[in-house]
Amino acid sequence: MLTGDFEAIPETALDWHRAGAGAVLATVIETWGSAPRPVGSQLAISGEGGMAGSVSGGCVEGAVIAEALEALEDGTPRILEFGVSDDDAFAVGLACGGRIRVLVEPVGAALPEDLLADLVAARAARRAVAHVVDTETWDRRLAGPGDPMLGDRIADRMRADKSGFEGAAFLGIHNPPLRMAIVGAVHIAQPLVQMARLAGFAPVLIDPRPAFGAAERFPGETILDDWPDAALAAHGRDARTAVVTLTHDPKLDDPAIVAALDSEVFYLGCLGSTRTHAKRLERLREAGIPDDRIARIHAPVGLDIGARSPAEIAVSILAEIIERLRQG
Template identity: 65%
Template sequence: MDRFEDIPQQALAWHNSGIGAVLATVIETWGSAPRRVGSQLAISGRGEIAGSVSGGCVEGAVIVEALEALEDGDSRELEFGVSDQDAFAVGLACGGTIRILVEPVGGALPVDLLDRLCKARQNRTPTAYVANLDSGERRLVEAANADTNLADRFRADRSGFDVDSRVFVGVHNPPLRLIVVGAVHIAQALVPMARIAGYDPFVVDPRDTFASAERFPDTPLLHEWPDEAVQQIGLDSCTALVLLTHDPKLDDPALESALRSNVFYIGALGSTRTHAKRQSRMEAAGFTAEQIARIHGPVGLSIGAAGPAEIAIAIMAEMTQVLRQKG
């Protein structure tokens, strides 16, 4: 998904209210398309809409088809494309083409399945919606139970359509989160970068003077002890933890919580010597060599970064590499 929009929840709410609902999903694109595969539009039985499948250029036609599909309960596949000379006028640049799957809730899309999907999203459980367009089968697969191909899709956050099997996989990952322990200068550069990259950032530091609204505007600030704070926020497979305090009394409690979780990234500031001492402390705390190896230290890609902003860039680059390229 482009971002974690509540489109399935809105469709379920419209259905449960008795007015009916349809979900339209981009399942395939060619050329340059304004919305990526997996983008969704919900249409109510009264013609209300939430979300988008094209940025506005084909929504009108989709709504008409959706209301007709609501009457018969069957799914529909729609394809929209334009010639190069007309492309920019309707928003499908360079002759782009999109295919859209239209599914009435309570018809082609079972209500109980949509309800389970919405609960999985609410609980931050990475879940894939798998639809066989020939057999009509719909099912959910959680990331924890995914095969290799699906696991790759979860990691890349990439929905897709297999032309040969005619199976669409819609990946519903929760929003990415970044927890920064240590409200230092690097954090002031890292937090806005992370927000631009699609993360929900949190800053943890019991020192009120450091973790202040003036230094971190529009950012959730937690002044509890770090291990309590990270548990309060939550640690899961879509969360990254970055430790920046240089103080073991602050870093280590959060680090131990992260090593017991399945966060996708753990980074810790400090020299090679500092990191060696950190590894020794974790070993003494009972963690295995495999667990300790999850810690990226010194934090960030080795790009010769100098100063807080460049170090923040190196951290964001390494987080992205781990998220998108590693299993």
């Protein structure tokens, strides 16, 4: 299931192609320094004039669409290069112009339907993959972590969410959407869910206590009222998920902590003082959790920025999560 601010551009292109409308997938492969759309951004164009996504702030879209429709007619891929003037750059919010390169691939003729379908399936299953296109031979394939030809380079790119070139091959990184599971619908959780969403995470609250997890306290949020370990199992605990426990109640926090430690979540942070965390460590060791797994816990949760209010604590938590995501 696709969640969060996930742009379903490959999915849209596949649907248009299968419906007989024709489809072209355009991907930013190089751009100027302060571009509104990063490398890897995509635009799907249908033969009937439909559009989804974008490759710039608007200054090159028209030219890309015109070339895409030509590519749909002749069936050949192409790389477009645009010199963006200072005036055009300023119009879309940039300080200066530069250069942008866009890969245009008509689905079916150049980008095989089966490969696009496999990419869509991987995204739906939350499997991190890269669409690898050799821009000299036009060979294409999907590659995942541990790919023998790319080695650690693909893992580094996936961790950084950074599409780009490796030699003549362009790697379009398709990571699963980021998620954040917050255990404990307490005061800190109120600003944290909003900040998480702004940072690109799909947040979910977990709290079996009706008074805490009331919809009135968190309007429009996803709230799971199951016991935390069961809720986390149902929600998913993969390498694109962060878990934060905020209840201060061992009956709720500890099952969530054990469930998170027994998974690939990239971050686990737990609210509480140094003294509270010491008692938490004792309980986990008594439960048989080895020290190397316990060491994954970030506690007291958040970067030490002197935070006091719930909003400031939420800032420190989100900052630590991003630090862990981007720097490992």
